[in-house]
Amino acid sequence: MSLAEQDDALIRAALEGSARSWDQLVRRHETQVYNFSLRLTGNPADALDLMQEVFLGVYRNLHRFRGESQFSTWLFRIAHNKAIDMARRRPSSTSLESALEDAGDLIEARWQQLDDVPEQDPQALLDERQRNALLLAQMAALPLEQRLVVELKVFQSLTFEEIAELQDISANTAKTRFYTALRRLKALMEQDHGM
Amino acid sequence: MACERTATLVADHFDDTLVPLQREALDQHARHCADCAQALDEARQTHAHLRTWQPQRVPAWSRPALPSAPQKRSRLRWAWWQWAPLAVSCVLALAVVLNVQISTGSQGMAIRFGASSTPDTAQLEARLAAFDAQYQAALQTLTQTLMQQQATDNARLMEAVIDSVVEQFGDSTARSLEQVIAYFESQREQDLQLLQASYQQLADSDYATIRSVEQLAMLVQGGQP
């Protein structure tokens, strides 16, 4: 059974009332949704809120899922809309500085969490911490619509046509947004470590 | 950027759906356009930088649980309420069409099909009046049951909401809890009104159908509609 077929089976069982299948379905996708949420919100507290809303949205609309697309595609359509809803409700308070700070806290927490794992290479972990914190801060400096295009293109591998449909814009506008975002990120990267 | 194609060209470079011919045309342009060549080079670096993201482990969080009464089951539970008036109507319609005669006498209950030996309009009028009364009574009972059911559901759902909120945020969030409950109540109120309205509508449309079936039956029997 393919991953998509497994998803379909879990969805059917969840709709029949199987709490265990629903739980499994959430666990299968939560890492992807959490990382998506983290890159979009810039901090773990908001990321958890967004993830919560995404899965509640999935639950409420599960009976409408017709299997025409893959569940993960459908899931990220909901995630995309929830991310926009959330940004509208909470006008951007995340400055570059606070995003960096939050990211630092996150990485610190993770660092402590991983202290007990001896087989990890500390140097590799340190790089990972710095890289992710920096990326979060740089992503946070983008306007939401650009951040979403970058997220959907670079991390979710959507086509520009799919992104255009989600954002209700033309494919060309999606491409321009993507290019503008990359240029902005490039400038921030140079600022951060003289690339 | 001086070249007007740069934005599209860079974006297309990261488009996996590009066919080989398109990709070749893209590369061809970049080989001869310094603007695009530089932009493409920088974009590749930025893209590679973004891809260094290391997936974060999900912190402990309370996964939204599937409520004990799942959507599908609760919809099924409503189903028989919705169809009950139709079922009642169908039985009555069948009785009218087949001209079923139920009489209770000293020999017990007797059921007879077909036209009675002396069909008259007064008898049909009487039966229609009885049908009206039965229908109204059945509808009233169903509506009451529906409302009681709704009240029970309200209470049960409210408990579930309170439990989950308290579990998540502790008792200290009494204020936000009140807001949640107020919102919840207004939503349920709207739901209830909507449900009752559509229920009434459904029942009415069944009733209208059934009356026309009766009139047809009377015409067939040679009575007056």
Ligand SMILES: [Zn+2]
């Ligand atoms: Zn060019």
